Amino acid sequence: MADTIDVLIPEEKINARIKELAERIDCDYAGKEIIFLCTLKGACFFACELAKRMTLPVFMEFIQAKSYEGKNSTGNLVMKLDVPEEAIAGKHVIIVEDVIDTGRTLSHVKQLILSRHPASLAVCSLLDKHECRVVPFEGDYIGFTIGDDFVVGYGLDWDQKYRNLPYVGIVR
Ligand code: 5GP
Numbered sequence: 313m314a315d316t317i318d319v320l321i322p323e324e325k326i327n328a329r330i331k332e333l334a335e336r337i338d339c340d341y342a343g344k345e346i347i348f349l350c351t352l353k354g355a356c357f358f359a360c361e362l363a364k365r366m367t368l369p370v371f372m373e374f375i376q377a378k379s380y381e382g383k384n385s386t387g388n389l390v391m392k393l394d395v396p397e398e399a400i401a402g403k404h405v406i407i408v409e410d411v412i413d414t415g416r417t418l419s420h421v422k423q424l425i426l427s428r429h430p431a432s433l434a435v436c437s438l439l440d441k442h443e444c445r446v447v448p449f450e451g452d453y454i455g456f457t458i459g460d461d462f463v464v465g466y467g468l469d470w471d472q473k474y475r476n477l478p479y480v481g482i483v484r
């Protein structure tokens with residue numbers, strides 16, 4: 313039987329918000345070139361839509377990171393896909409993420425990218441489950457703050473399914 317998915321954020325609302333974010337980033341980085349460091353796989357739909365609405369030159373790079381929580385550790389970062397320092401050093405980098413949940417993944421990723429000497433580093437996430445933080449982490453550009461439901465669509469998956477839904481929804 314097919315899963316039922318309740319729409320949480322409809323496509324029109326997402327598109328309107330992405331346009332606002334693009335305008336803000338355009339304004340904040342006026343006169344600069346930007347590297348979007350898109351976190352695979354979830355953020356690729358969002359990153360492309362955001363890039364298309366910007367007027368500044370946007371360069372695309374991709375990383376894939378997983379953070380694991382060991383029994384007695386505060387979490388380990390495993391990079392399944394990484395970028396070389398030359399792609400980042402001296403550049404204005406914006407990490408583009410699908411959702412910030414516990415904050416573990418991005419706090420590790422941010423440290424790693426900072427160690428490669430970008431000219432500046434910011435984080436832009438489509439979604440922020442702010443109440444779910446386990447480690448303190450603040451994004452710089454946030455599309456929507458949501459609750460603790462597990463969401464799918466607009467790039468986000470459930471066992472690799474539902475990424476291509478044009479809206480963000482909750483699997484019932
Ligand atoms: P964090 O390290 O912040 O807990 O985890 C962030 C990652 O967990 C996200 O980039 C995403 O891959 C996954 N994640 C967290 N919450 C959700 C959710 O509601 N739906 C989906 N599909 N993935 C989620």
Ligand code: MG
Pocket residue numbers: 351352354355409410411
């Ligand atoms: Mg992600």
Ligand code: MG
Pocket residue numbers: 354468469470
């Ligand atoms: Mg996933």
